[in-house]
Amino acid sequence: MQIKKNIAVSDSGFVFDPTSGESYTLNTVGVEIINLLKAGLHEDEIKHKILEEYEVSASAYDKSFIDFVAMLKNYELVEYAD
Amino acid sequence: MSEKKKFERPVIKKVQTGMTNKFGTRTEFDPITHIDKVPVKELIEKHGSPLYVVSEQTIRSTYQDLYRAFSTRYPKVQMAWSYKTNYLDAVCRVFHQEGSWAEVVSGFEYDKALANGISGEHIIFNGPDKDEAALEKAITKKSLIHIDHFDELYSIIEIANELNITARVAIRINMDTGIFPQWTRFGFNYDNGEAWEVINRIMLQEKLELIGLHAHIGTYIMSALPYGVAASKLANLAASVEKKFGHNVKYIDLGGGFASKNTLKGAYLSGTDTCPSFDEYAEAITSALVRSEIKPEHLPMLILETGRALIDDAGYILGSVIANKRMPDGKRSMIIDVGVNFLFTSFWYEHKITPAQSFSHHTEDTIIYGPLCMNIDIIREHITLPPLKRGDHVVISRIGAYNMTQWMQFINLRPSIVMIDMDGKAHVIRENETLNTVKQNERIPEHLTDINKK
Numbered sequence: 001m002q003i004k005k006n007i008a009v010s011d012s013g014f015v016f017d018p019t020s021g022e023s024y025t026l027n028t029v030g031v032e033i034i035n036l037l038k039a040g041l042h043e044d045e046i047k048h049k050i051l052e053e054y055e056v057s058a059s060a061y062d063k064s065f066i067d068f069v070a071m072l073k074n075y076e077l078v079e080y081a082d
Numbered sequence: 083m084s085e086k087k088k089f090e091r092p093v094i095k096k097v098q099t100g101m102t103n104k105f106g107t108r109t110e111f112d113p114i115t116h117i118d119k120v121p122v123k124e125l126i127e128k129h130g131s132p133l134y135v136v137s138e139q140t141i142r143s144t145y146q147d148l149y150r151a152f153s154t155r156y157p158k159v160q161m162a163w164s165y166k167t168n169y170l171d172a173v174c175r176v177f178h179q180e181g182s183w184a185e186v187v188s189g190f191e192y193d194k195a196l197a198n199g200i201s202g203e204h205i206i207f208n209g210p211d212k213d214e215a216a217l218e219k220a221i222t223k224k225s226l227i228h229i230d231h232f233d234e235l236y237s238i239i240e241i242a243n244e245l246n247i248t249a250r251v252a253i254r255i256n257m258d259t260g261i262f263p264q265w266t267r268f269g270f271n272y273d274n275g276e277a278w279e280v281i282n283r284i285m286l287q288e289k290l291e292l293i294g295l296h297a298h299i300g301t302y303i304m305s306a307l308p309y310g311v312a313a314s315k316l317a318n319l320a321a322s323v324e325k326k327f328g329h330n331v332k333y334i335d336l337g338g339g340f341a342s343k344n345t346l347k348g349a350y351l352s353g354t355d356t357c358p359s360f361d362e363y364a365e366a367i368t369s370a371l372v373r374s375e376i377k378p379e380h381l382p383m384l385i386l387e388t389g390r391a392l393i394d395d396a397g398y399i400l401g402s403v404i405a406n407k408r409m410p411d412g413k414r415s416m417i418i419d420v421g422v423n424f425l426f427t428s429f430w431y432e433h434k435i436t437p438a439q440s441f442s443h444h445t446e447d448t449i450i451y452g453p454l455c456m457n458i459d460i461i462r463e464h465i466t467l468p469p470l471k472r473g474d475h476v477v478i479s480r481i482g483a484y485n486m487t488q489w490m491q492f493i494n495l496r497p498s499i500v501m502i503d504m505d506g507k508a509h510v511i512r513e514n515e516t517l518n519t520v521k522q523n524e525r526i527p528e529h530l531t532d533i534n535k536k
């Protein structure tokens with residue numbers, strides 16, 4: 001799974017999807033994860049980084065990541081490499 | 083190792099352009115961490131979640147505001163606390179200390195008022211259901227009996243004659259005040275002359291004293307005008323009684339019904355913006371009475387049975403997040419431990435629900451479900467909330483009216499209720515239920531004692 005190539009993410013957490021014309025806002029952790037995804041990091045690497053940086057348990061992180069990815073899918077911001 | 087940063091669930095939210103936010107107001111974005119200076123977290127740690135909290139300070143200040151609005155405009159004003167709205171003894175006693183009489187609608191409520199130290203003469207007995215035993219007690223104790231129907235009138239006549247005690251009675255009167263719905267099922271109709279006819283029958287009875295006239299035009303009345311209409315109609319009747327019988331009723335009771343600041347479901351504007359103030363209600367009622375045909379020296383006492391507007395703001399229910407879920411359509415849902423069985427007013431109101439801890443400004447449209455395994459258990463269909471995680475707390479505000487009396491022991495045991503006193507001290511005023519609370523009234527037939535035997 002990766003973020004679609006043409007999606008623009010600003011540092012302040014603003015996301016623009018040129019295909020649909022929709023824009024989105026992200027909170028801090030959201031920006032960080034989306035940027036890591038865009039940089040091509042694997043899920044496990046992202047998890048490792050976040051757990052190191054933030055005060056959060058692995059299970060709490062996992063739950064929130066599943067939910068976050070579900071939203072990215074729902075907004076059609078991700079694609080799956082074949 | 084350096085300290086780690088505070089984690090907040092990652093959130094992405096679509097930017098809605100050109101649309102006003104219909105899901106809530108900015109105030110819901112400030113956390114409520116304390117109630118009357120007591121930390122919410124501490125209350126939950128000590129007394130569990132969910133937890134009802136009542137603010138004595140808010141009860142007293144709201145009462146004083148209402149009383150001031152009327153007493154500065156009219157010479158004789160008396161409040162009667164509407165027991166059904168919240169009949170926890172501690173709550174009733176705060177109102178009684180402030181000077182309220184009691185307004186009850188059943189034998190059970192009547193006895194509760196007596197047990198709270200209210201004398202019979204200061205109990206207003208309303209409602210369609212007063213059995214013979216209750217009427218006998220109320221007549222003996224000189225209570226103010228508000229007659230709802232002819233069957234009751236004739237029961238009272240019989241009992242009063244038998245006891246040879248004069249019953250102090252008023253009649254409940256329904257009428258057109260320009261609002262819909264008209265609550266015509268209670269009392270006698272003004273507009274078709276029925277109320278006047280009943281008054282005439284009462285005046286002929288030796289053992290009945292017509293002491294007052296009563297109307298309760300409905301609840302959550304969002305305009306002051308209908309109260310002016312109701313007050314004039316009752317004053318007209320009082321003036322007619324004065325003229326025909328030379329008798330002056332001692333009081334006019336306009337019931338309850340003032341809107342609380344809650345927001346009705348589907349309302350576009352918040353209740354804090356749309357509800358009349360106490361001053362507006364007071365102006366409408368008192369000016370109608372003062373302008374009426376009643377002679378100034380005989381102006382009756384004005385009684386109010388205000389319920390929700392006096393207690394809603396003083397009540398809170400604290401809850402905790404059980405889970406977050408993503409619906410198949412992408413909508414976020416959150417399950418909390420407060421269900422409609424403890425917050426049945428969520429069927430009418432869009433209750434204000436606020437996180438009890440700080441959070442970032444990122445929010446999502448959310449549906450809030452209660453914990454019951456029942457499809458109807460929805461606390462808010464749309465609300466804008468920041469990310470909350472399992473175990474976080476929420477504060478639901480303005481729930482003091484009706485929830486602590488119409489709650490249901492259903493699926494879960496009912497939680498504790500605490501009152502925070504004027505000095506910020508929390509007192510348990512009703513213990514949480516236990517399995518035994520439920521079981522103690524159950525009886526098991528002999529043949530079912532052993533479940534291994536058939």
Ligand SMILES: Cc1ncc(COP(=O)(O)O)c(C=O)c1O
Binds near residue numbers: 208209339
């Ligand atoms: C006779 C009577 N008085 C007073 C009240 C209190 O009404 P509210 O809570 O709308 O002020 C009620 C409530 O239904 C009532 O029936």
